[in-house]
Amino acid sequence: MTKKRKITEEFSVMTEPVAVEEATSANDLKSNLEQTKSYDGVIGYIMRNSTSATIDLKDPTKIVDYAIVSSSALDAGNEFSKLFDLGDMEDIIVEGKTAKILSLSIGENKVSVFMDKNADCAQILKKLRSL
Amino acid sequence: MDTEVYSFALKNALNEIQNICPDIKNAFMFREDGEVIAGDVNTPEETIAHVVEAFDSITEKADAIGDIESITLDSTKGRVNITCLNDLYLATVTNEKADMVYVKTVTRVLIPTILNLLDKINPVPAKNDLPKPPTIEQEPEPSPVRKTKDKVKLIEETEPEEFDEPEQIQPEVEPRSLIPEPPVNQFIVENIGGLLVPSDTVRIDNEIITQWLDLYPEKKIVDVDVETFVGESVTCKVKPIKDSKYEGKGIIQMPDKIQLNLGIKKGELVRVKPVIQ
Numbered sequence: 001m002t003k004k005r006k007i008t009e010e011f012s013v014m015t016e017p018v019a020v021e022e023a024t025s026a027n028d029l030k031s032n033l034e035q036t037k038s039y040d041g042v043i044g045y046i047m048r049n050s051t052s053a054t055i056d057l058k059d060p061t062k063i064v065d066y067a068i069v070s071s072s073a074l075d076a077g078n079e080f081s082k083l084f085d086l087g088d089m090e091d092i093i094v095e096g097k098t099a100k101i102l103s104l105s106i107g108e109n110k111v112s113v114f115m116d117k118n119a120d121c122a123q124i125l126k127k128l129r130s131l
Numbered sequence: 132m133d134t135e136v137y138s139f140a141l142k143n144a145l146n147e148i149q150n151i152c153p154d155i156k157n158a159f160m161f162r163e164d165g166e167v168i169a170g171d172v173n174t175p176e177e178t179i180a181h182v183v184e185a186f187d188s189i190t191e192k193a194d195a196i197g198d199i200e201s202i203t204l205d206s207t208k209g210r211v212n213i214t215c216l217n218d219l220y221l222a223t224v225t226n227e228k229a230d231m232v233y234v235k236t237v238t239r240v241l242i243p244t245i246l247n248l249l250d251k252i253n254p255v256p257a258k259n260d261l262p263k264p265p266t267i268e269q270e271p272e273p274s275p276v277r278k279t280k281d282k283v284k285l286i287e288e289t290e291p292e293e294f295d296e297p298e299q300i301q302p303e304v305e306p307r308s309l310i311p312e313p314p315v316n317q318f319i320v321e322n323i324g325g326l327l328v329p330s331d332t333v334r335i336d337n338e339i340i341t342q343w344l345d346l347y348p349e350k351k352i353v354d355v356d357v358e359t360f361v362g363e364s365v366t367c368k369v370k371p372i373k374d375s376k377y378e379g380k381g382i383i384q385m386p387d388k389i390q391l392n393l394g395i396k397k398g399e400l401v402r403v404k405p406v407i408q
Contacts, residue, residue, distance in 0.1 A: 065195035072192050076185040077204045080211045083178050084157060084224045087207030094189060095203075096196030114196075 041119025070112030154229035318383035337371035
């Protein structure tokens with residue numbers, strides 16, 4: 001009974017904007033990223049913060065390539081936001097001829113999800129933003 | 132096509148797009164190699180250069196995902212979209228409340244249409260940087276003459292194909308006419324003023340007039356037909372440009388009176404072809 005009550009309280013706290021950052025722990029985010037891997041067309045993801053990085057890609061030979069392009073995408077996104085005075089970057093989608101990348105910052109974590117060209121970016125974004 | 136004219140046409144298009152879609156704060160176009168083709172009046176060149184540089188930093192490292200087709204950035208106060216259109220990249224910056232469906236409809240319909248039109252006007256667009264004379268449309272070769280039911284019709288090769296009327300064209304071709312179709316050139320209007328300036332005379336590059344005379348060695352070229360892109364036209368006298376600073380730039384110096392008659396002003400484009408006498 002006590003345990004059940006606690007869970008309810010946690011849920012109600014998570015709906016408060018102030019608490020979102022606290023709840024956006026690396027573990028929660030990682031859990032969501034794991035779930036996105038089951039979505040159609042998702043190739044893998046990279047999550048990194050100041051202390052660690054988690055990489056999960058179907059094709060490990062491309063880890064370096066994907067890491068570099070995702071880092072460039074985030075840097076370019078911040079640069080664009082600054083140049084046009086657009087405030088804080090929320091997310092950036094880079095679409096190539098064969099695949100696309102969704103990159104965003106969630107709390108201290110920088111996340112990039114790699115997917116096939118026809119994958120549903122909005123669905124993944126919604127999932128990641130749900131934390 | 133002269134790169135300057137090509138850019139001028141695109142720049143006008145970008146400005147007009149912003150007029151009909153005020154949610155677009157900035158718009159500009161560049162090539163994959165980083166060359167800026169055109170930018171709207173609101174966007175400083177320095178800003179465009181920084182964007183292109185940042186874009187390059189992604190493309191250089193994008194082998195894993197193939198050539199970049201689009202980049203969409205969402206920020207708290209707006210959005211940046213860079214889309215590949217006909218081998219060029221169109222960048223638009225919109226505010227956070229922009230109707231993106233409308234913005235996409237406007238940009239992804241109008242810009243490709245304009246690019247296609249420019250390519251049709253002359254199939255050698257600004258895809259290379261070789262210096263060219265300021266001519267845009269030239270038909271130095273005699274046009275084929277096709278026989279219709281009642282008359283022989285000169286087919287204007289400079290017109291887009293869809294304007295042809297295939298049902299009127301017979302398969303037989305009789306090259307009866309020996310006079311080449313007058314070439315059509317495009318120029319940017321420049322003002323000309325002064326006390327002794329005749330109000331019925333335009334001035335263009337002597338090089339162009341010489342090219343025309345080469346085409347029609349036994350003819351005189353005293354007049355030209357000047358036509359705007361909305362269909363207004365006038366026939367006036369033509370003379371070579373005197374001021375060397377306007378030479379080789381695709382300029383037509385035009386008195387105010389003619390500009391008024393045509394409903395145009397400095398900086399706009401006109402088509403010019405010689406009147407063969």
